[in-house]
Each structure stands twice: as structure tokens, then as C-alpha cells.
Amino acid sequence: MDRHDPVKLGAERASMVDAVLERFFSLSKKRAAPLGDHYVHLWGLLERNTQGGKRFRPRMVMSAYAGFGGDDMDAAAYVGASFELLHTALIVHDDVIDRDFVRRGIPNISGAYRDHAVDRGASVEIAEHRGVSAAVIAGDLALFNAYRLIDRSGVGSPVRERLLDVLDEAMFASAAGELIDVDFSIAPGMPLVDDILTMERLKTAVYSFETPLQAGAILAGASEAAVTTLGEFGREIGIAYQIIDDVLGVFGEEEATGKTTIGDLREGKRTVMIAFACSTPAWARLCDLIGKSDLTGEEAMEARLLLIECGAKAFAEDLARGYAHRALARLAEPCIPAALRDELHPIAETVLKRVR
Amino acid sequence: MDRHDPVKLGAERASMVDAVLERFFSLSKKRAAPLGDHYVHLWGLLERNTQGGKRFRPRMVMSAYAGFGGDDMDAAAYVGASFELLHTALIVHDDVIDRDFVRRGIPNISGAYRDHAVDRGASVEIAEHRGVSAAVIAGDLALFNAYRLIDRSGVGSPVRERLLDVLDEAMFASAAGELIDVDFSIAPGMPLVDDILTMERLKTAVYSFETPLQAGAILAGASEAAVTTLGEFGREIGIAYQIIDDVLGVFGEEEATGKTTIGDLREGKRTVMIAFACSTPAWARLCDLIGKSDLTGEEAMEARLLLIECGAKAFAEDLARGYAHRALARLAEPCIPAALRDELHPIAETVLKRVR
Numbered sequence: 257m258d259r260h261d262p263v264k265l266g267a268e269r270a271s272m273v274d275a276v277l278e279r280f281f282s283l284s285k286k287r288a289a290p291l292g293d294h295y296v297h298l299w300g301l302l303e304r305n306t307q308g309g310k311r312f313r314p315r316m317v318m319s320a321y322a323g324f325g326g327d328d329m330d331a332a333a334y335v336g337a338s339f340e341l342l343h344t345a346l347i348v349h350d351d352v353i354d355r356d357f358v359r360r361g362i363p364n365i366s367g368a369y370r371d372h373a374v375d376r377g378a379s380v381e382i383a384e385h386r387g388v389s390a391a392v393i394a395g396d397l398a399l400f401n402a403y404r405l406i407d408r409s410g411v412g413s414p415v416r417e418r419l420l421d422v423l424d425e426a427m428f429a430s431a432a433g434e435l436i437d438v439d440f441s442i443a444p445g446m447p448l449v450d451d452i453l454t455m456e457r458l459k460t461a462v463y464s465f466e467t468p469l470q471a472g473a474i475l476a477g478a479s480e481a482a483v484t485t486l487g488e489f490g491r492e493i494g495i496a497y498q499i500i501d502d503v504l505g506v507f508g509e510e511e512a513t514g515k516t517t518i519g520d521l522r523e524g525k526r527t528v529m530i531a532f533a534c535s536t537p538a539w540a541r542l543c544d545l546i547g548k549s550d551l552t553g554e555e556a557m558e559a560r561l562l563l564i565e566c567g568a569k570a571f572a573e574d575l576a577r578g579y580a581h582r583a584l585a586r587l588a589e590p591c592i593p594a595a596l597r598d599e600l601h602p603i604a605e606t607v608l609k610r611v612r
Numbered sequence: 613m614d615r616h617d618p619v620k621l622g623a624e625r626a627s628m629v630d631a632v633l634e635r636f637f638s639l640s641k642k643r644a645a646p647l648g649d650h651y652v653h654l655w656g657l658l659e660r661n662t663q664g665g666k667r668f669r670p671r672m673v674m675s676a677y678a679g680f681g682g683d684d685m686d687a688a689a690y691v692g693a694s695f696e697l698l699h700t701a702l703i704v705h706d707d708v709i710d711r712d713f714v715r716r717g718i719p720n721i722s723g724a725y726r727d728h729a730v731d732r733g734a735s736v737e738i739a740e741h742r743g744v745s746a747a748v749i750a751g752d753l754a755l756f757n758a759y760r761l762i763d764r765s766g767v768g769s770p771v772r773e774r775l776l777d778v779l780d781e782a783m784f785a786s787a788a789g790e791l792i793d794v795d796f797s798i799a800p801g802m803p804l805v806d807d808i809l810t811m812e813r814l815k816t817a818v819y820s821f822e823t824p825l826q827a828g829a830i831l832a833g834a835s836e837a838a839v840t841t842l843g844e845f846g847r848e849i850g851i852a853y854q855i856i857d858d859v860l861g862v863f864g865e866e867e868a869t870g871k872t873t874i875g876d877l878r879e880g881k882r883t884v885m886i887a888f889a890c891s892t893p894a895w896a897r898l899c900d901l902i903g904k905s906d907l908t909g910e911e912a913m914e915a916r917l918l919l920i921e922c923g924a925k926a927f928a929e930d931l932a933r934g935y936a937h938r939a940l941a942r943l944a945e946p947c948i949p950a951a952l953r954d955e956l957h958p959i960a961e962t963v964l965k966r967v968r
Contacts, residue, residue: 291788298791388709389790399756400759432644
């Protein structure tokens, strides 16, 4: 592998993970064939759902693994694929919870099933039920097999048990975070900034950053101290990413981020910026705009100006900067190999670049 | 253990499984405590959801295990508890799919959450969303930990891998069966009797009978032939049970079965009886009754009479009898120890008794 070209390295690792997933889905579809065409179709949709991503989480598994001297990249690819399936399971079920039929503008599993059923003459109500049902089932299969793929990596004890413990941590935290997020969207009040940070840590940072890095380190036989430190880096940078993600969700450029900059405002999404703004005089006007489902473009601009004026945007950016710097401090600890530090540094840099 | 008193034996085994689950939930709630009261509450609801059952599946794991000479009943209890968690996961998500808030007349996880939210002033719509969301998350935790409990049983390779393969079979089949069942409830036509039998085998018989028995046998080191034969017994008797369950769902005594005898008729549930009736002249009148959501008591009696007259009830009972006899034939094979045959025989007898 070309360790001197990070882009090429990332692409190579991603395609190793793709190969593992391809094999897994190919086997599953063969197995599904005697059990009905619809079941094969479901597996196909699940496969399609895992394709096209940046393989961010698996690549972190493999970065940490290689960074601690691991050389069985096949095993690392399996562990990486496991985290990709966990990610798939969580977003598929997240869409069930939110009754979303599209993700990033494209029909998700529920949406694909619904459209399929509508094409065959079903009413929208019945088709949506079928779509949601299929997504519940598909998410279950992805979750079950996330665990299974670690077993299928061929890794022996006691590393296997430690990897499964880490995956367990990822699941346990994600469920807690998802529940908090559900409560936010339902409760009438405004959570504290701290509560939102907790939710973002649990719902996303743990399974997206912290545990994939730890898994890679464990697989490579890194020391306890290194695994802990790497996890802390992952946690801090993961939270920083989420904060910035939410800032971009209001202020970002749609072409660059692929997300709209009005969706979160219309939804009234509980973010660090919104929670801060709620404690300022600007809230007297902002509370009419945040969560207004038919917010116009002009009203959105007004909301953005208010969020800047009341200091909410700067507050969030300062917070993210703090987390990114703390993350970099972890990377600087002696138990982290220099080569790995160099490889992970850009992740923190990306965050810092966005807050200048 | 008192092997001469099957009732006492069953109760002892059930309480060993209860003990495993109690420890598991106790640990999980402690772990959940720093992550929020609501998360502890969710785990508590999940625990309550697993209590009070007959522990049928775990007891079959332990019957097969003891029947093949196994004596580490603790390990068997873990494997049994794993199947109980799988069962919990499947029914929790089944209720999400059906948007049911009660099960056997008692609020399920969705229902408990919904009621909790309504008590706190939430609208019914918002409360139901919260309930369904909580159930998606809870089902995920149960499913993930079904797999995990087999690991926590302390069983070594290669038995561990074979047990996980069996659990995989259970999950794979259940997902396929659930999808077929969803399709039935949505598609306008009437499935063939064969398709319904396939659905019942996949959705219920595999994870409720076939794989628990196989898991117990594998754990005890039984031969391949014995594991296969026992699985076939489980499959045949599982299908027989489902057919009879559906007959009782229309003709049974509510006090005995705990289920209403009008629900399935009102729902138009696709059963062997209904599929058969659809091919008879009686369908000309039955089709107005089956699936009528406000079916009266008198109309239900008319439907029952028609189902008897057109031969549908007898057809289903004959079919179930056939499966039960085939199941008994499997039990009679030489690779099944006599003591296990004696222990499992009553399961088949129960089915046959109900069809006399």
C-alpha cells in the first residue's frame, strides 16, 4: 500500500472493505434465494444502502490498525466492514424512527419499498407501511451481521472478545444517544448545551470515531494506554465534528456539504447553537423562526443573522475549536506512534479549517 | 434436578434462565445509569418485556442439551437466555411493524412509553412516535445482546461458532418470514396454503422450535445426524403448532388461550384455514366477513360455521395432524436418545390433543 499518498491509501482501504461487504452480500443473497424473491430483493436494497459511502469508519479502523504496526489488512477490513454495517443499521432504523423515506435526497430502504409498492398499485398509506416494515427488518439484519462480521474476521481470543466489547460499547452508547435525541425532538423545552453535547457524543461520536479507532488499535495489539488515548481523541474530535456539522447545517454551502441549509432551521433541530441562542435576548424573535416548518429563504437569512449577532455561531465554533485542540493534545501523547499522529492530524485540521 | 417430574423440571430450568437474564439486565441498567434516566427506564421496560413468559424456547434448548447428556446447565441456561432475547427482539419489532401498543392485552414497550408521555402532557400523536421510537431502540438492544449472550456463556470453539451459526439461521429465517407476512397483510390477493406454511415455518417454527433444539444438541456434542433430525422434529412440530394456533384463534376458548377468537377474523389474517376456504364456494359469503373490522359476534359465529362446513377447519386439523405425526416419526429415529424422546413426545401430543 502506498503510505505516502493518503488519498490513494484511503481509497485502497475503502475498496478492501467494499470487497468484504460484497462477499458478505453475495453469500447472503444466495442464501436468501430459496426463501423468496422479496427476501433477495431486501438484501439487495440493504447492499445498495451500504454502497457509495466514504467508508469513513472502516478507514479509521484500518488507520489505527496500520498505525500500531498491524499488517493483516484483511482482518482489519473485516472489522472495518463490521462498523460499516453497524452504521447502516443505525441510519436505517433512524429513518424508521423519523419516518423518513429519503436520505441525502435519494430513496432509502423504506422509500425504495414504498415506491415499488406504489408502482404496483398500492395506496400510499399501505406502501409506506410496507416500506417502514422492510426497513425495520433490514436494519435488524445489518445489526446482527455487524456483530457476526467480527467473528468472521478469523481473529482469535482474547482479541476477539475485546473487539466485541468495543462493538458492544458502540451499540450501547448509540442506543442511549438515539433515545436522548428522540426525547429532544419531542419534549417542549430546550435542552442545555451540555445535554446536546452528551447526545452527540453518545449518538454519533462513539460509534463513528471513538470505537472504530479503538478497534483498530486493539486488533494491532496496542497498549491499554494507547487504546484509551486513541478513544479519547476519537471522542473529542467526534464531538467537534458534530458541532461543526450542525453549524454547516445552517451556514454551510449546500453544494459543498450536500445538505440543505434550511432543513435544520425548519425542523427546529436541537443543536449547540440553538441551545445557546435560547439563553440570549435574540430568542424573543428567533423562537418564532426556529422550528417554523414553512420558513422562507428570507426568514432563514434573518435567523442566520440573529444567530451570528447573539453570539451563538461564535460560541459553537469556539466550542468545536476547543474540542479539536483537546483531540490534538491526545494525539501528541507519547503512546501514539508518530506515523499515526501524522495520519490522524488532518481529521482535526479539517475541523479547525471550518471554524476559521 | 428432578427428572421424574417434568413440570418441576421445566420450572427449575425456567428459573435458571430467569437468573441469567436478571444478571444481564442488572448489569445493563448499572451501565446505563451514567447515560441518562430515560435509558435506564428503557432497559427496565425491556427487562419487564422478557419477564412472565413460559420460557418455552430456552426450555427446549435445555431439554435437548440434557437429553444428549449435557451437564453444564449454566452454559445451557445462557444459550437458552439468548433465544429468549431473540424472541423478545422479534416481538418488539413485530409490534413496531404492526404499530401495536398492546400485546396480550398489556401495554408493550411502545405502549408503556406512549402512556408515560401522555401522562406528562404530550399529544397522542407525539407520544405514539416516542413509543415506537423507544421500541425500535429496545428491539435493537435485545437483538444485539441475543448474539452476545452466546459469547458470554463461556462456551469454547468450535461449539461456539456452531451455536452462532444456528442463531444466525434463526435470525435469517425469521427476517424472511416476517417479510412474507408483511407482504401477505398488504397484498390484495390470497396466498396459497403452501405459501402460508412457508411463512409460518420461517417466521416462527425455525426460531421457536427448530433452532433452540438444535442449539441444545450442539452444545451437548450430539452427532450431526442427531442435530439434523432434532431440527426436523422442531420444524414439523413448529408448523403444526402454528396451524393449530390459528385454528384456536378462530375456534378456541378465550379463557384457555388468552387470545380473542374474533381478532384474526376481523384482521383477515392469512391462515391455512382462510386460504383453503378461499378455494371453496363458501368464499362467496366468507369474503364479506373475513377482514371485516367491525365484525359482530353473530357474524363471527356465521364465519365459524362456514369454515366448518366448507371443510377448512378439518383441512387445517388434518394438516396439523400430519405434521405432528411426521414430527413423532423423527423423534422415533435411533439417533434420538429415548429419554429425550420421552421428554419431547408431549409437545407433539399437545398438538394432537387439540385436533381431536
